[in-house]
Amino acid sequence: MAKVVVVGLGYIGLPTAAMLALSGNDVVGVDIQPKVLEALRSGNIPVREKDLTAIVREATRSGRLQVADCPEIADYFVICVPTPKIGQKADLAAVEAASRSIASSGDINESGQADPRELGADGRA
Numbered sequence: 562m563a564k565v566v567v568v569g570l571g572y573i574g575l576p577t578a579a580m581l582a583l584s585g586n587d588v589v590g591v592d593i594q595p596k597v598l599e600a601l602r603s604g605n606i607p608v609r610e611k612d613l614t615a616i617v618r619e620a621t622r623s624g625r626l627q628v629a630d631c632p633e634i635a636d637y638f639v640i641c642v643p644t645p646k647i648g649q650k651a652d653l654a655a656v657e658a659a660s661r662s663i664a665s666s667g668d669i670n671e672s673g674q675a676d677p678r679e680l681g682a683d684g685r686a
């Protein structure tokens with residue numbers, strides 16, 4: 562199983578993180594809102610969805626779901642942050658911020674190149 566970082570623990574990210582953990586992956590859920598992290602650490606689920614409280618608590622009890630305020634090195638990163646519409650376009654500022662926080666987590670080496678193990682067949686990250 563893999564180490565997965567899920568960035569953004571809202572309506573999409575929190576269930577994704579919990580289900581990945583319950584599938585046997587080691588998951589770190591990341592959010593920039595301290596109140597989201599505090600709620601999750603105290604067993605309160607900040608997202609109202611049927612059955613989600615039980616699922617997140619089970620994932621946390623399994624020891625495979627942890628929360629943090631910044632990403633760490635992982636096999637996979639899943640970005641689940643807001644992309645509000647501005648006119649006909651999506652505002653990608655949060656995606657860019659999340660991407661930068663992932664790049665700072667250590668998977669990019671000091672020369673700014675992606676770790677070669679992470680490159681695809683076309684040589685791109």
Ligand SMILES: NC(=O)c1ccc[n+]([C@@H]2O[C@H](COP(=O)([O-])OP(=O)(O)OC[C@H]3O[C@@H](n4cnc5c(N)ncnc54)[C@H](O)[C@@H]3O)[C@@H](O)[C@H]2O)c1
Pocket residue numbers: 568569570571572573574591592593594597641642643644655658659662
């Ligand atoms: N909610 C839905 O039903 C739905 C459906 C389809 C697609 N989407 C898409 O999924 C994406 C996520 O939507 P959502 O509804 O889960 O949003 P949300 O607002 O419920 O949750 C987003 C979370 O991301 C956190 N966040 C923002 N910037 C961050 C950063 N830089 N680093 C870490 N955490 C950060 C916020 O604090 C928040 O907790 C959006 O692109 C949305 O359009 C959502």
